[in-house]
Amino acid sequence: MAKISRRKFGQLAGASAAVGAIGAPTLLQAATPKVVVIGGGAGGATAARYVAMGSKGAIEVTLIEPTKKYYTCFFSNLYLGGIRDYESIGHTYDKLAYDHGINVVHDWAVSVDRAKKMVVLSSGAMVPYDRLIVSPGIDLKYEAIPGYSIESTNAMPHAWKSGSQVQLLKAQVENMKEGGTFVMVPPPNPFRCPPGPYERVSMIAKIFKEKNPTAKIVILDQKEKFSKQGLFQAGWETHYDGMIEWLAPSVHGGIKKIDHRAMTIETDLDTFQADAACVVPANTSGKIASIAGLTDDSGWCPIVPATMQSTMDENIHVIGDSSIAKSMPKSGFSANSQAKVAAAAARSALTGSKVFGSKFANTCWSLIAADDGIKVGAAYVAGDKKIDVTSKFISKGDEDADTRKATYEESVGWYDAISADMFG
């Protein structure tokens, strides 16, 4: 390395001071810009991967995710129904680190200092960012149902964030007494995975049909209608005739109280005695989103559709379930799609890379019985105020068995591809 004389140094310093005076960006370019992603699920893993792939080392990417192995919510119902094994829905972060050079930090983000552009971790460490992508998924409002609490989730799991809660629920379903009653309480709108509670009921009915055919399922819904309702109800009649009863709030009058010790769910209509149950309370955005001041009065995070930037802070993007991404449903596919829009916008802001417009897509596949798959989907484009639907589709009620089987098989191909698109 050539030595720099004092005189030369003086010249260089003077030159850089002069450049600094005309344009600060020249000085800023000296440091590699930093993108930090909070949450390593469907949205966050995709965002981290796409920023890293697209910038090819021009941006330093840090992903903050407490768990070392992530079990997807999508397809967790298939595990419940005995169609997938648990490990087939688990994903590690090895490839994001090894193949894409992402710094994966296994810790909790506990706050965001937006003025200093720092994420604070539970260890006390501070992680600086130029752009922050927040993808924390959902939290559950246990207190929204009188008598229900985190303590109740042992006897009456929500199992709405995958992982061990789903394992617990599966064990309770499989060990329920012969001819017993299973009660499902789906959440009110808006919530993660609109068809999810009804696919879950289908998969539990599948287990009962195989192991406990006199068992009954009662659905005490917190809304008047649900996603793919006609398709699900027709499927239940075909595969599980007489086993499943769905009651809307206009029929049962609302969930008044839950007692997990007595295993009772009280409504105006009746007090239902459960032998096993799944209770999913109202959803809200992941806690860190509200701590960071990114939520509005609804508890969810308003965004700018074209970039998924928070309307509260232009240096922050919010994607996935926590965002108000109307007209898209809260799904893993939606989060994956929104992550790519946010990644392109963040890259463009930091390195000047080209952005070619903001398109989104989503498809939700659901399984009613083995080889009986249905789907609903849409394509979207960023509008001024919201994400607008450009075209959509839904499975038909009169499809033959081959079509339904092909739909299920397509969902298996989708799972492999989207997992690779998220986790490498």
Added chain:
Amino acid sequence: MIYMVRSFALTLVFALYSQSSIAEVSLEYGEYLASECTSCHLLSGKESNIPSIIDWDPESFIAVLTAYKDKELESKVMQNIATRLGADEMTSLAQYFATIKPKEDSE
């Protein structure tokens, strides 16, 4: 296959008169658009229940996309995606995916 080739030709003619898209045909544009495809299609070349779309001849790639757009090929998901692709977008995608080769170690 004949109908595919015919609709491919029609698309080209149609494109000359009616298509306006956000960007010119380029690999960079193709790579950007491709991120929509990889939500369902594996890039490894490994066979799955959803066909691999890498390493195709670009003309066949465009012909198949056009057939989905014209609803001559079945698949609600693909019809939904293809319906909003213009000629420049199809060409950019076709050229980009043609550059992706199967991984040696794919199972």
